[in-house]
Amino acid sequence: MSDAFVELKNLTLSYDNSVAVPALDLAINEGELITLLGPSGCGKTTTMRAIAGLLSPTSGIIHIDGRDVTRVPANKRGIGLVFQSYALFPHLNAFENVAFGLRLQKLPDADIRSRTAEGLETVGLAGFDKRRPSEMSGGQQQRLALARSLVMRPKVLLLDEPLSNLDARLRLEMRTELQRVQKETGVTMVFVTHDQAEALALADRIVLMKAGRIEQLGTPAELYSRPRTAFAADFMGFENIFHTSGDTLVSSFGRLPVGYTAPSALLAWRPDAVTVGTGPHTGTITASSFAGGHREYVLQTPLGPLRADAPIAVAQVPIGQQISFDLPHQNARALAE
Amino acid sequence: MRHLANWSILGLTLLFLIGPFVIIILAGTSAGNNLAFPPEGMSMKWYLKVFTIESFRTSFALSMALAVFGTLAALVMGIPAAYALNRYDLPGAETVRTIVAAPIIVPGIIIGLALLRYMVVPLDVTVTMALFMAHTALVLPYAVRVVSSSMQNLRVDMEEAAVLLGCSRMQAFTKVVLPNIRSGVLAAFILGFVTSFNQVPVSLFLSGPGVRTLPIDMLAYMEITFDPSIAALSALLAFMSLAIVFIAERLLGFSKYV
Amino acid sequence: MFRNTREGLALALPAAIFSTLLFILPVGILLSEAFRQGGSWSVQGYIDFFASPLNRTVFLRTLKLGVLVAGSAAIIGYAAAFCIVNLSPKARGRVFGMVVLPLMISPVARTYAWIVILGRTGIVNEAITGLGLSDTPIRLLFTETAVYLGLLQLFLPLMIISLVSAMENIPRDVIPAARVLGASWFAVFFKVILPLTKEGLVIGGTLVFTGALTAYITPAILGGSKVLMLETLLYQRVNVSNDFVSAGVIAMILIVMSFTANLLLKRIATTRS
Numbered sequence: 035m036s037d038a039f040v041e042l043k044n045l046t047l048s049y050d051n052s053v054a055v056p057a058l059d060l061a062i063n064e065g066e067l068i069t070l071l072g073p074s075g076c077g078k079t080t081t082m083r084a085i086a087g088l089l090s091p092t093s094g095i096i097h098i099d100g101r102d103v104t105r106v107p108a109n110k111r112g113i114g115l116v117f118q119s120y121a122l123f124p125h126l127n128a129f130e131n132v133a134f135g136l137r138l139q140k141l142p143d144a145d146i147r148s149r150t151a152e153g154l155e156t157v158g159l160a161g162f163d164k165r166r167p168s169e170m171s172g173g174q175q176q177r178l179a180l181a182r183s184l185v186m187r188p189k190v191l192l193l194d195e196p197l198s199n200l201d202a203r204l205r206l207e208m209r210t211e212l213q214r215v216q217k218e219t220g221v222t223m224v225f226v227t228h229d230q231a232e233a234l235a236l237a238d239r240i241v242l243m244k245a246g247r248i249e250q251l252g253t254p255a256e257l258y259s260r261p262r263t264a265f266a267a268d269f270m271g272f273e274n275i276f277h278t279s280g281d282t283l284v285s286s287f288g289r290l291p292v293g294y295t296a297p298s299a300l301l302a303w304r305p306d307a308v309t310v311g312t313g314p315h316t317g318t319i320t321a322s323s324f325a326g327g328h329r330e331y332v333l334q335t336p337l338g339p340l341r342a343d344a345p346i347a348v349a350q351v352p353i354g355q356q357i358s359f360d361l362p363h364q365n366a367r368a369l370a371e
Numbered sequence: 372m373r374h375l376a377n378w379s380i381l382g383l384t385l386l387f388l389i390g391p392f393v394i395i396i397l398a399g400t401s402a403g404n405n406l407a408f409p410p411e412g413m414s415m416k417w418y419l420k421v422f423t424i425e426s427f428r429t430s431f432a433l434s435m436a437l438a439v440f441g442t443l444a445a446l447v448m449g450i451p452a453a454y455a456l457n458r459y460d461l462p463g464a465e466t467v468r469t470i471v472a473a474p475i476i477v478p479g480i481i482i483g484l485a486l487l488r489y490m491v492v493p494l495d496v497t498v499t500m501a502l503f504m505a506h507t508a509l510v511l512p513y514a515v516r517v518v519s520s521s522m523q524n525l526r527v528d529m530e531e532a533a534v535l536l537g538c539s540r541m542q543a544f545t546k547v548v549l550p551n552i553r554s555g556v557l558a559a560f561i562l563g564f565v566t567s568f569n570q571v572p573v574s575l576f577l578s579g580p581g582v583r584t585l586p587i588d589m590l591a592y593m594e595i596t597f598d599p600s601i602a603a604l605s606a607l608l609a610f611m612s613l614a615i616v617f618i619a620e621r622l623l624g625f626s627k628y629v
Numbered sequence: 630m631f632r633n634t635r636e637g638l639a640l641a642l643p644a645a646i647f648s649t650l651l652f653i654l655p656v657g658i659l660l661s662e663a664f665r666q667g668g669s670w671s672v673q674g675y676i677d678f679f680a681s682p683l684n685r686t687v688f689l690r691t692l693k694l695g696v697l698v699a700g701s702a703a704i705i706g707y708a709a710a711f712c713i714v715n716l717s718p719k720a721r722g723r724v725f726g727m728v729v730l731p732l733m734i735s736p737v738a739r740t741y742a743w744i745v746i747l748g749r750t751g752i753v754n755e756a757i758t759g760l761g762l763s764d765t766p767i768r769l770l771f772t773e774t775a776v777y778l779g780l781l782q783l784f785l786p787l788m789i790i791s792l793v794s795a796m797e798n799i800p801r802d803v804i805p806a807a808r809v810l811g812a813s814w815f816a817v818f819f820k821v822i823l824p825l826t827k828e829g830l831v832i833g834g835t836l837v838f839t840g841a842l843t844a845y846i847t848p849a850i851l852g853g854s855k856v857l858m859l860e861t862l863l864y865q866r867v868n869v870s871n872d873f874v875s876a877g878v879i880a881m882i883l884i885v886m887s888f889t890a891n892l893l894l895k896r897i898a899t900t901r902s
């Protein structure tokens with residue numbers, strides 16, 4: 035037995051007869067904030083619902099806090115889940131939404147009142163007791179849903195894309211808010227998102243998923259700088275990925291000899307790792323946009339479109355003009371096939 | 372100009388639909404002994420007489436009881452059925468829907484006759500019991516339909532949230548689903564009540580000594596007596612429906628469920 | 630959570646079983662009995678039924694009144710529904726409520742009003758004799774006209790409701806757009822309104838036609854034994870002559886007529902588009 039707080043062993047999850055998640059293994063430590071990251075349909079929600087007990091696994095085991103909970107019903111697992119839609123109870127006001135679970139535990143009234151008030155306070159909704167969910171903004175609803183789960187003092191708190199319905203500003207705000215609440219309460223959190231930046235900003239560790247399998251697992255820094263596969267690299271912003279053949283880069287558009295021997299089957303560059311303005315190769319600028327600190331170019335090259343960021347210091351070149359560029363091997367990330 | 376045309380078409384239509392009720396209300400106020408319009412003088416005697424006719428009182432009580440308990444029974448079966456049809460991916464869902472909806476499609480008189488022949492007579496079921504079951508079967512389709520439509524907009528994840536907060540499945544239903552479909556259930560009750568109370572063809576064959584629903588009793592009374600008491604009773608029933616619909620509309624915006 | 634089929638069936642089955650035992654089974658037996666004669670299957674019941682001139686008259690009359698009532702309801706219904714959807718939202722709710730209201734009132738009461746209107750001492754006859762158009766009251770009750778009027782008043786709301794909800798779904802500017810393009814009102818109706826509301830027409834038409842076929846009270850009160858329709862005939866056959874075979878035959882005919890009407894209307898609705 036490992037000392038992981040949540041452990042999924044060989045977990046297979048399916049709908050009717052189609053397998054959504056085959057044989058997943060994952061260990062989550064106590065107090066950790068894990069994000070499940072991956073494209074739409076890769077099985078994030080499915081995994082989460084299995085942990086919560088809303089979906090029984092086809093096979094495999096789920097351990098939480100040293101206990102096998104695979105067959106424990108959802109209402110006995112002590113797990114909180116914040117839904118993407120929030121799933122607030124429209125017929126109850128904010129206070130009663132938060133008090134809902136506490137009332138079911140038949141706690142003394144005074145306890146219910148103080149814990150509910152405390153919960154609303156934690157998420158910054160003190161004084162909103164009497165509001166119905168329909169009378170609250172998206173961000174307030176999201177925080178209410180969070181409070182409703184938090185007051186139950188769950189062993190694990192699962193959040194399924196809780197920020198996706200919010201506008202960009204509110205997202206940033208709620209992100210820091212979530213981190214603060216997590217540090218304050220020390221709750222083990224699993225956070226689902228398909229937004230790379232969100233995952234990087236929040237997570238202690240990121241689980242990158244692809245078609246029901248874990249593609250790579252690591253700290254944000256590891257995933258950001260050392261993706262192992264083309265899929266992971268693409269997700270982490272390596273927008274230029276090419277096959278190699280000896281000293282030549284190969285794409286479906288064509289080939290480009292680079293003059294050094296590639297160390298792996300695939301090489302990848304972030305846009306800012308591509309040199310523009312100088313270099314042995316030339317391409318035609320097909321798109322150009324100003325992005326504050328730098329300028330984003332798309333070049334038409336023998337390898338097809340190439341994305342490159344030029345420091346603002348480099349003189350602007352108009353669309354249609356030729357520009358020289360380089361794909362330096364010291365800036366490249368070597369990837370497995 | 373367009374306005375005038377619009378309102379005259381509507382006025383004529385409404386006159387045709389509602390006018391007869393006005394006439395019947397007035398006809399009931401006659402002071403004479405024969406049904407006539409305009410009424411021969413004014414009095415409330417027929418309105419008062421209705422309450423003294425013993426058979427009307429018993430048949431009214433029976434119709435009330437059938438409407439209330441038949442509708443309640445239909446809801447007891449209909450709410451779970453509507454819930455299951457909405458929430459589960461049942462293999463026989465279409466069949467269940469068709470079976471439950473069938474009593475709407477088939478003429479009521481046939482249902483009554485069939486029950487009389489194959490239940491009341493051979494199985495020795497009392498007429499009252501047969502009436503109760505027939506009215507329940509008749510209201511069931513409305514109960515399922517109206518409750519279903521009010522459940523459609525209710526997201527499943529609300530129930531899941533309730534379960535994760537510690538509810539049993541049953542608690543999730545009573546604490547989360549039921550409060551949110553309350554107006555649908557109430558609308559189903561009212562629609563069921565009215566349907567059952569006004570029902571004639573099903574009850575036509577299901578009557579026995581001292582056991583008659585109010586509409587059937589009225590038909591029987593009309594065959595022997597031609598005084599304004601039926602007009603008065605009809606007017607009273609119209610007022611009752613008016614009150615029910617008015618309250619329901621105020622409470623729930625009832626017409627969207629019809 | 631809702632993957633347990635057995636649980637779902639357990640919830641749905643009481644209603645289904647109840648309807649099957651109380652409805653499908655008895656009605657099924659009744660209908661099948663109309664195909665039995667002396668212990669074997671036969672259609673003799675139907676042949677005998679249609680051999681009788683009275684039965685044929687009643688059948689044709691029922692069909693005729695059903696079509697007339699449904700047709701009139703459609704015409705009045707379109708006019709009324711068009712006016713209703715052009716009202717302000719507030720007035721629309723009020724008028725719609727007044728259209729729905731009669732449906733909630735006992736059909737006995739609704740039909741009885743026509744006795745007051747059409748009876749020997751009713752409004753119409755009082756007016757006729759009062760104006761000296763005739764010395765003696767005219768017989769208006771127990772005529773097809775009386776039954777027609779009663780049925781139309783009874784079922785018109787169903788048509789209006791169906792057409793109003795269909796018209797509410799017509800995009801707002803379609804009709805003005807057609808007018809601007811030079812379409813006459815006649816063309817607007819047949820080329821725009823009708824195709825866009827035919828679903829409502831099918832629903833309303835089926836409801837009214839079926840309702841008229843299977844109404845009992847109206848033909849019983851306003852038609853009596855002079856103007857029999859299939860439902861009143863069925864009642865007579867059972868109550869007066871204990872003839873259950875005819876009852877089953879009539880029941881079958883009624884059901885077949887309703888279904889055929891529904892299919893036909895659906896057919897018309899789909900081929901027109």
Ligand SMILES: Nc1ncnc2c1ncn2[C@@H]1O[C@H](COP(=O)(O)OP(=O)(O)OP(=O)(O)O)[C@@H](O)[C@H]1O
Nearest residue numbers: 049050054072073074075076077078079080081228
């Ligand atoms: N109720 C369902 N019935 C059948 N298949 C389903 C169901 N829900 C999800 N799936 C399938 O399971 C797979 C995983 O779905 P899941 O919802 O877990 O994806 P996700 O990673 O949460 O995606 P998203 O980012 O879009 O929310 C998908 O292929 C999906 O089509």
Ligand SMILES: [Mg+2]
Nearest residue numbers: 078079080194
């Ligand atoms: Mg998802």
